[in-house]
Amino acid sequence: MAxxxxxxxxxxxxNPAVARRRFSTAxxxxxxPPSPLPSATGEEEAxxxxxxGVRISGRPLYLDMxxxxxxxxxxxxxxxxxxxxxxxxxxxxxxLYGWESExxxxxxxxxxxxxxxxxxxxxFFTSGATESNNISVKGLMRFHRARKHHVITTQTEHxxxxxxxxxxxxxxxxxxxxxxxxxxxxxxxxxxDAIRPDTGLVSVMAVNNEIGVVQPLxxxxxxxxxxxxxxxxxxxxxxxxxxxxxxxxxxxxxSLSGHKIYGPKGVGALYVRRRPRVxxxxxMNGGGQERGIRSxxxxxxxxxxxxxxxDIAMKEMNYDGRRISxxxxxxxxxxxxxxxxxxVNGSMExxxxxxxxxxxxxxxxxxxxxxxxxxxxxxxxxxxSASLEPSYVLRALGVDEDMAHTSIRFGIGRFTTEAEIDxxxxxxxxxxxxxxxxxxLYEMVKEGIDIKSIQWAQH
Amino acid sequence: xxSSAARAEVLSLLRSLLRTxxxxxxxxxxxxxxxxxxxxxxDNRGLTDPSSIAAAFADGKSQLEVAKRQAVVYSLYAPxxxxxxxxxxx
Numbered sequence: 001m002a003x004x005x006x007x008x009x010x011x012x013x014x015n016p017a018v019a020r021r022r023f024s025t026a027x028x029x030x031x032x033p034p035s036p037l038p039s040a041t042g043e044e045e046a047x048x049x050x051x052x053g054v055r056i057s058g059r060p061l062y063l064d065m066x067x068x069x070x071x072x073x074x075x076x077x078x079x080x081x082x083x084x085x086x087x088x089x090x091x092x093x094x095x096l097y098g099w100e101s102e103x104x105x106x107x108x109x110x111x112x113x114x115x116x117x118x119x120x121x122x123x124f125f126t127s128g129a130t131e132s133n134n135i136s137v138k139g140l141m142r143f144h145r146a147r148k149h150h151v152i153t154t155q156t157e158h159x160x161x162x163x164x165x166x167x168x169x170x171x172x173x174x175x176x177x178x179x180x181x182x183x184x185x186x187x188x189x190x191x192x193d194a195i196r197p198d199t200g201l202v203s204v205m206a207v208n209n210e211i212g213v214v215q216p217l218x219x220x221x222x223x224x225x226x227x228x229x230x231x232x233x234x235x236x237x238x239x240x241x242x243x244x245x246x247x248x249x250x251x252x253x254x255s256l257s258g259h260k261i262y263g264p265k266g267v268g269a270l271y272v273r274r275r276p277r278v279x280x281x282x283x284m285n286g287g288g289q290e291r292g293i294r295s296x297x298x299x300x301x302x303x304x305x306x307x308x309x310x311d312i313a314m315k316e317m318n319y320d321g322r323r324i325s326x327x328x329x330x331x332x333x334x335x336x337x338x339x340x341x342x343x344v345n346g347s348m349e350x351x352x353x354x355x356x357x358x359x360x361x362x363x364x365x366x367x368x369x370x371x372x373x374x375x376x377x378x379x380x381x382x383x384x385s386a387s388l389e390p391s392y393v394l395r396a397l398g399v400d401e402d403m404a405h406t407s408i409r410f411g412i413g414r415f416t417t418e419a420e421i422d423x424x425x426x427x428x429x430x431x432x433x434x435x436x437x438x439x440x441l442y443e444m445v446k447e448g449i450d451i452k453s454i455q456w457a458q459h
Numbered sequence: 460x461x462s463s464a465a466r467a468e469v470l471s472l473l474r475s476l477l478r479t480x481x482x483x484x485x486x487x488x489x490x491x492x493x494x495x496x497x498x499x500x501x502d503n504r505g506l507t508d509p510s511s512i513a514a515a516f517a518d519g520k521s522q523l524e525v526a527k528r529q530a531v532v533y534s535l536y537a538p539x540x541x542x543x544x545x546x547x548x549x
Binding site: 048049056057058059060061062070073074076077080319374414415416417419420423 | 483490522526528532533538540542544546
């Protein structure tokens with residue numbers, strides 16, 4: 001039995017006008033602004049950042065574009081609606097959420113295809129270039145295991161390709177790891193000679209992530225087409241930076257990555273040629289999404305981000321390319337003007353300008369990196385820098401151990417400014433000079449002693 | 460040839476883009492937005508065909524909308540510590 005008070009309470013609660021008054025603009029304005037993000041770094045006090053025992057006055061300037069790139073604001077703008085209201089699963093066939101999600105995925109697919117002159121039906125979305133490399137190498141060879149037993153690749157490939165090949169070796173396949181010339185390019189004569197009747201795959205990456213060398217894709221594609229072998233290329237670092245045309249380059253399989261072209265991390269794509277058809281065995285089994293090649297819900301926001309990144313890359317390739325070449329020249333000339341004993345690893349002519357790998361003689365690499373706290377660069381590649389071994393890519397180039405240890409990779413990108421390059425030059429030159437000052441080896445060199453002729457005492 | 464009214468519109472669009480660019484809290488994005496707007500308008504200065512002028516103008520307007528939204532998003536998540544490039548400049 002409702003008392004008058006209870007019925008009044010009920011009326012108030014159910015009356016939308018009353019409820020609206022509680023959320024009036026005055027009330028909202030009186031709320032405090034959202035609190036700043038919880039600090040992810042160690043401590044942030046008095047404008048200093050302190051993490052892992054390193055104190056710096058601000059966030060370092062970023063020159064490590066080969067490890068990853070910042071997400072372009074235009075890409076983020078394209079992605080956000082799919083995290084907010086358009087959150088549907090693209091494989092839901094029965095409602096608007098699914099339809100709009102699917103149409104966004106197909107539009108992104110067309111964007112990726114346009115950037116490499118392929119047909120959208122030949123593009124499959126994966127979780128990244130590593131997955132695409134795995135599918136290409138293992139998927140192709142396992143499909144043809146009855147008649148093809150041989151794979152050719154190079155010694156400078158990305159770890160995921162080399163590891164997939166090692167895995168195939170355990171299954172009984174034979175792998176030829178081609179050496180490269182000291183400038184990083186693969187020898188086309190050796191490649192043609194290495195191809196056997198039972199070769200199923202040739203895998204050569206387009207742009208090397210450590211030294212930035214661009215392989216002669218058109219020539220390799222021509223050789224493979226003549227001999228009837230599928231040509232796979234890992235184009236993660238090349239997409240959107242050098243023009244790629246799957247027809248002109250005779251590419252059969254290609255791995256693409258989202259986070260190297262100012263897109264989100266966690267997405268990539270695989271190009272699989274349809275004419276003549278390249279057959280592969282899927283490595284992810286499940287509901288048959290992506291034409292059965294790669295099962296699993298396609299992550300719409302990530303895929304939309306990759307599509308937007310490809311659109312932008314297509315429009316900006318020339319502008320970015322010119323700018324980045326000029327910045328690379330500025331960096332190299334700036335460093336060479338003040339320092340001697342600077343060696344560029346890899347060919348200068350066949351190079352993607354945004355990747356500059358330098359070795360500084362008579363300086364130790366780890367100490368150089370530790371001194372360059374305000375510049376975010378890397379030595380060796382991100383994948384291999386946990387161990388103290390010099391990078392296997394530099395070893396394949398024939399670089400001396402001491403020079404390989406002291407290599408620094410500068411990665412220049414769309415958002416790098418001239419001021420950042422100048423500051424990087426200043427910091428690098430300063431640090432190298434400081435270390436050389438302390439180095440007894442350098443003193444000996446200045447006195448004219450040839451280091452290589454020294455007999456170090458045997459212990 | 461662009462009429463003076465169209466010219467004023469184009470300049471106003473460039474000014475809006477530059478004003479929005481300064482609102483970005485991230486040093487690299489801010490510099491890129493300023494630079495790209497100026498370079499983009501400079502490269503298109505010689506356009507004479509009215510349909511391509513209209514297309515470029517429409518593209519500029521849509522980029523302005525994107526920039527306005529993203530300037531807000533970036534400021535919502537701005538890190539407390541700025542880039543070393545900003546810490547130094549006066």
